[in-house]
Amino acid sequence: xxxxxxxxxxxxxxxxxxxxxxxxxxxxxxxxxxxxxxxxxxxxxxxxxxxxxxxxxxxxxxxxxxxxxxxxxxxxxxxxxxxxxxxxxxxxxxxxxxxxxxxxxxxxxxxxxxxx
Amino acid sequence: xxxxxxxxxxxxxxxxxxxxxxxxxxxxxxxxxxxxxxxxxxxxxxxxxxxxxxxxxxxxxxxxxxxxxxxxxxxxxxxxxxxxxxxxxxxxxxxxxxxxxxxxxxxxxxxxxxxx
Numbered sequence: 001x002x003x004x005x006x007x008x009x010x011x012x013x014x015x016x017x018x019x020x021x022x023x024x025x026x027x028x029x030x031x032x033x034x035x036x037x038x039x040x041x042x043x044x045x046x047x048x049x050x051x052x053x054x055x056x057x058x059x060x061x062x063x064x065x066x067x068x069x070x071x072x073x074x075x076x077x078x079x080x081x082x083x084x085x086x087x088x089x090x091x092x093x094x095x096x097x098x099x100x101x102x103x104x105x106x107x108x109x110x111x112x113x114x115x116x
Numbered sequence: 117x118x119x120x121x122x123x124x125x126x127x128x129x130x131x132x133x134x135x136x137x138x139x140x141x142x143x144x145x146x147x148x149x150x151x152x153x154x155x156x157x158x159x160x161x162x163x164x165x166x167x168x169x170x171x172x173x174x175x176x177x178x179x180x181x182x183x184x185x186x187x188x189x190x191x192x193x194x195x196x197x198x199x200x201x202x203x204x205x206x207x208x209x210x211x212x213x214x215x216x217x218x219x220x221x222x223x224x225x226x227x228x229x230x231x232x
Binding site for chain 2: 042107
């Protein structure tokens with residue numbers, strides 16, 4: 001598609017359940033990012049994939065969080081044993097390997113996760 | 117360690133006046149900077165960027181200024197319009213030699229409100 005697609009757009013789950021969020025980046029984009037935004041907070045970096053390089057997982061808040069990316073396509077962010085503090089909008093973005101005025105980070109609309 | 121900081125959480129401006137949003141960074145390796153705008157329930161959208169080889173970039177009502185010695189950038193919006201009301205994020209990355217290194221680091225955001 002023309003943009004970054006994320007699913008589901010909304011997810012309500014019970015504490016302790018696992019959730020999986022999906023991101024379809026723009027075709028040809030080698031870099032893929034996951035960020036989250038909790039209510040009233042800024043954009044918090046989670047994980048970054050760049051081509052075949054090892055992902056930068058430095059932003060993952062705990063070992064309950066993991067993400068995978070198949071080649072240069074779809075990525076899934078998995079949160080195990082969800083906690084109420086995991087409630088946030090999870091944003092995916094993709095870009096070419098170099099950023100310029102023509103090629104920048106493009107975000108999806110986000111997946112809103114609510115943990116009851 | 118907050119490498120990109122937006123110290124003003126909010127800014128209120130009258131329609132037609134200038135809006136100035138500020139951003140400071142600490143990592144001297146950053147050489148490419150971007151501003152994003154975010155409306156509620158939407159993903160951030162790219163607004164304007166600047167490379168460290170420049171000190172100013174202008175696009176219509178939006179101008180970004182970069183002061184490398186002070187590690188400071190600012191976004192000027194003139195004239196401000198009610199539709200500009202949104203959260204504005206600055207972001208930075210090392211983008212040398214035609215390749216982007218590492219993740220795009222965002223500030224915490226500034227909520228701009230433009231009053232009619």
